[in-house]
Amino acid sequence: MDGTISPESGFESGAKKDDAYRVLARKYRPRTFDDLVGQEPMVRTLQNAFETGRIAQAWMLTGVRGVGKTTTARILARGLNYEIPGEVEQPTIRLDKPGIHCEAIMEGRHVDVIEMDAASHTGIGDIREITDAARYRPASARYKVYIIDEVHMLSNAAFNGLLKTLEEPPEHVKFIFATTEIRKVPVTVLSRCQRFDLRRIDAEKLVSLLRDIAGKEGIDIADEALALIARAGEGSARDSLSLLDQAIAHGGGHIGSEHLREMLGLADRARVIDLFEQVMKGDAAAALEEMKGQYEIGADPVVVLSDLADFTHLVTRLKIVPKAGDEASVTEAERTRGREFAEKLSLRLLSRAWQILLKGIAEVQAAPKPLAAADMVLVRLAYAADLPDPEEALKALRDGTLPPAGAQQPGSGAGRGAPQGAGGQPVQARMSTAQAGPASSGHGPSARMAGSPSAQLRPVESAPEPKVAEAPVPHVPTRPEPAVNGPGSLAECAALAAEKRDIPLKVAIERNMRLVSFEPGRIEFQPTPDADADLAGNLGRKLTEWTGTRWICIVSRTQGRPTLHEEREANKRQLLTDARSEPLVAELLAAFPGAEIVNVHVRAPEGDTPSAEAVPENPDEGEFDGDEQDPNA
Template structure:
């Protein structure tokens, strides 16, 4: 996918702007990003003639399930008069049926959304129509999206046709909820799990599309978009589309920078997130609260700030265990350098404890009537936890007879009452009553 070209469209020139996810929708197997194992399996099947009767495509949103289904239908019906007259995965040249299939308007490639066609009557129409041969293509292909939405009776009505379909019929199912599909249906299909797309692959895809659009986008901005896309190519392209409108359209810029993307997504500056994390790991609650207040004042979302802290906690943990994690394209230079420094200094126990507090804190902030106040309390909890000694360190101090050092290390002793005494100093034995015998080892006057 070195040279990107817009996907052909039947839209008229004045039909309006096409979003990037549609404009650069993959049209061949080679265009699919991050799905090499599936492509290799299909290539081998087509070359050896071992073509299944039904396929089940599963994966999270935006990884290419429907697009793969259309490309698969295109490969099944690929035809160039005088050159190609058999199913193939080599779709370099446009075939007779290619444009109509990719635009979802071919008479022999029927797409159905199971979310709005859930009943047995809809499946009965398919099973009855499947008996008739295709009008112009080699195969009649049924693409059923979100197949898990079908009712139990609809699934049962499909079983017989799915097990012994006519030779001219192929089924392609797509779903995000594979566990809701009956085993009886799964056993009749070849299953392909489309993987989340790696952040490095998404960054490369976004960079090529930005170049095709003659739009300069900084590497840090691309990394932020790829991270926000969470492995979904469609989500990432939608965010790139939004960034182009937000940056170039609003401010007249010729380059989309990281600041533009942060403003668009409501993110704090990554360096400031790391500053906040550093204050917390030092146990400095006052500095952490001041930094969060400054970020909140410029528009940062409290939930996003805590999510960024959790993400950075995960990165530092990975850097401590797998130092090579810092070389990933989605990791900025600032994150790499400061993350490694923190990884050398912090213990896995503290990082794990911080992660647990952040996960619980995010849920609390989401449910709170005033998220910024709830976030403040989460930060205080984090700073307190960071200031606590590890169990091994506390046990060592006790064994060495340094209980006073242990008491001094506890955050509770920082607010001792006036006079210099600590709560521990008041934990004395009660005075014996007059006439009572003295304790063992206690001298009498």
């Protein structure tokens, strides 16, 4: 099956002529399995089943709108009851000649083929009528066929009432279900049916179908217009035929691509490609002008961005699969220019543009002013076009490389405009001035932008800048001296709690408090997620009671230093790492496979008094419980 319609086809147009106009979707509705376009796997399965006599009791047809679920159900019912006296006496999919039941079945008026819309018959009472009538044999046909459309709309009670009959139906009863929401159908029903997923029709077959129907209707239509209809139909034959019907009325006998764009509110495809080129160059000004021009002739900003995303997807496919340009839905302009872009643009750039467009389309749809939102998406695309990839940015920072002085970035044309720095001077110019040397740069912030990122860290040898008097920074001792009436550090608070036998508070201080600041009488800390909600109040009350001086404990959102427990664990890991790196220890570990270092004792040099850092503050917990240990001791 190639998806074409021959004059001998069994379509309704060849069956009867009505005075009243019938839309193309009904006039050219398929009547045989050969007329089904793009559903070859299902047809092959049914053909083998009918020829071997392995006919199921129920079928589930699912797929998007317009792919032919209800039509396929009628054709299947016709094949089950196909009969020509003296020639055909059994089910078949070869429906070359009209049978005695075919016309009534295809028109939905046969007494033994009952169609029910589950959207309007959702209750258990409707299903009870089916189960009661299923006991009786068909009036004239071979099988009594029940076609239930939109079956997912049935209620739970209706589904449950259908299960028994569906599992063990009489030999003369067949069920055909159709739905667009297969996930809403209970598994108990799906397990009793043969499921067929009707596919979207390929664009090439859809274009061929539309061309044949247009020829039968005597309509002159351009190939590009057919491709536009097939693309807008999104694989749905009914949607595509409805658009063709509308285009015939709009074009008045001749349909060109410009008529389709005007009717659908689409932007010119060539202009969309021009817009793509402008944003990829980083020319934001030209892109905004192009968007404004398309908007003024009636193009919807959402549609323009959607077309831009489609072309981005096409260029990406052409880069990966060059044969993708040979599809019938791809116009010559898209094919030629798309391959040019595919050779020049990287996959990372195309992927980034796709992500920006995908998010931007949703923003434009929800924005009160779609044109303004679309403009901002284009600006975002243009400025992201020449951004370095993360690997390139890291490499530039690591190597200390920057673009040459005065060199324009890709896409930084006049239409885009250079970013302005302080005083209105462009950043590029400021960087060029800085790189010219002390003779031209003088002093100031610009001079520190010369060369590379590392140059910003070098001292400037030019004229000294005026210094601003700064308050002297007070010296903060590593271990504050304890106050007269209280502890002088968080570690001493934990030691005081241990001395007072308040072990829960000691553990909370060590494991749940990230110290922000410590002053006599005032502690500010950030609690850990598993800290007690009343930790600050409890600690303040206990310290006030133990010291006789008022203490205030404040919970802060500022990121604090690691907890005492985390610092001890970090010191322990560092000591173990340092120990493993000692040559003698490494030789011992190599000589005794499986040996491990379980502890490290920090000893003061001989003749020296042990420092506070080398002596554990809490001997009960081992050598790693000091507030601040020196890893190099």
